[in-house]
Amino acid sequence: MSISPFQALACPLDGEPLQVDGRVWRCAAGHSFDVAKQGYVNLLPVQQKRSADPGDSKAMVAARRRFLEAGYYQPVADAVSSAVFSHALQDEGDTPLGCLDAGCGEGYYLRGLASAVPEASSLALMGxxxxxxxxxxxxxxxxxxxxxxxxxxxxxxNLPVTSGALDRVLCMFGFPVHREFxxxxxxxxxLIQVEAGADHLRELRDIIYPSLKPERDMPLEQPEGFRHLGTETLRYALTLDDGEAVADxxxxxxxxxxxxxxxxEEAAQLKAITVTVEVRIVRWERV
Incomplete structure (x- = not known):
């Protein structure tokens, strides 16, 4: 088993391949991006931001990390890993299977994928x-x-990845951009897309949205450039027996x-709740 960081990054300014030199990524035009002390690289130029601090807040990330590390969504992680490995892992040769988690959050599902990779297989991972x-x-x-x-x-x-470089893309409860995928x-x-089903967290939604109509499963719309391989629905009851888990x-x-x-405020008073977890795992093949 071999797991390594994905290498085929592209400059977010001109789309040209990036090469790493020590702790700096550079393209041929001279655009450079430093590796932060924590080990990540920021490839989101200011002109591509819609706000000064886009995405989940620090508090949301911390809550998600606590909740996921408690194992409540482990069945979801297992199902995603199975979907990733449902096809042959790699072509002939020693090239690792390139996998991107697009909207990876704090990396829970990508770490689960790394721990589930079969022996004698190679993955190059990017979150x-x-x-x-x-x-x-x-x-x-x-x-x-x-x-x-x-x-x-x-x-x-605007994915900072060179064209045709990936074997798998995960989109977990995120914002799919099919043309980029x-x-x-x-x-x-x-492309493995995970979406909330109609009954996902229904019991909690009934509390915080007392007048909201029930959601309905939307029919699949086939994105251009893909064909549908299959859809799996995962559904189970999840009991949270302390207020902190409910709050997270x-x-x-x-x-x-x-x-x-x-x-x-009503949700904050909850000390325990049993909710339905219902997710739809859709597999699309790039044609």
């Missing part, structure tokens, strides 16, 4: 997120002497900001 707080948290958990993943601050709308994937590569679950989701003040 990208628009939140610098998420990438800092992810990079801090990697081994600085022998890192497993390349951690990058960047945007799904199609650009960076090799023909035959897989709410804080790590967009529902925290969408809920009314009254809804958040």
């Amino acid at each position: 990208l997120d628009i939140s610098k707080w998420a990438i800092q948290a992810a990079a801090k958990q990697d081994d600085k002497a022998s890192p497993q993943s390349r951690w990058v601050v960047g945007s799904n709308a 199609a650009r960076v994937l090799k023909p035959g590569g897989l 679950l709410l804080a790590m989701t967009p529902h925290f900001y969408r809920a009314s003040a009254e809804g958040r």
Whole structure:
């Protein structure tokens, strides 16, 4: 088993390949990007930002890390790893399978993938997120002497990856940009998209949105450049038996900001709750 950081980065300013020289990534035009002391590289130019501090806040990242490390979404991580390995891992030769988690958060699912890779297989991993707080948290958990993943601050709308360089792209509860995913994937590569099902966290949503109509599963729309390989629905009951776990679950989701003040206050009083976890894992092949 071999796991290494992904190498085929592209300059976010001109799209040219980046080469690493010590602790600096440079393109042929001379654009340079320093590796931070935590081990990540910021490839999100100011002109590609929609705010001064885009993405999840430091508090949201911390809540997500606590919640995920408690193992509540381990079945989701296992299902994603199975989807990644559902096809042949690599072509002939010794080239590692390049895998990007686009919207990786603090790296939970990518670390799960690294721990699940079969023997005699090679992976080159990259985690990208628009939140610098998420990438800092992810990079801090990697081994600085022998890192497993390349951690990058960047945007799904302009992936800093050379075209046709990846074998797998994960999009976990994130913001898919299919034209970019199609650009960076090799023909035959897989996009694995994980989406919330209609009943996902329904019991919590019923509390914070008392007048909200139930969500409905939306039909799949086939993105250009892809063909549908299959969809798996994972559903299970999850019991949270302390108020801190409930608070972390709410804080790590967009529902925290969408809920009314009254809804958040009612959720804050919860000491325990059983919620439905329902996710849809969709596999698309790059044609």
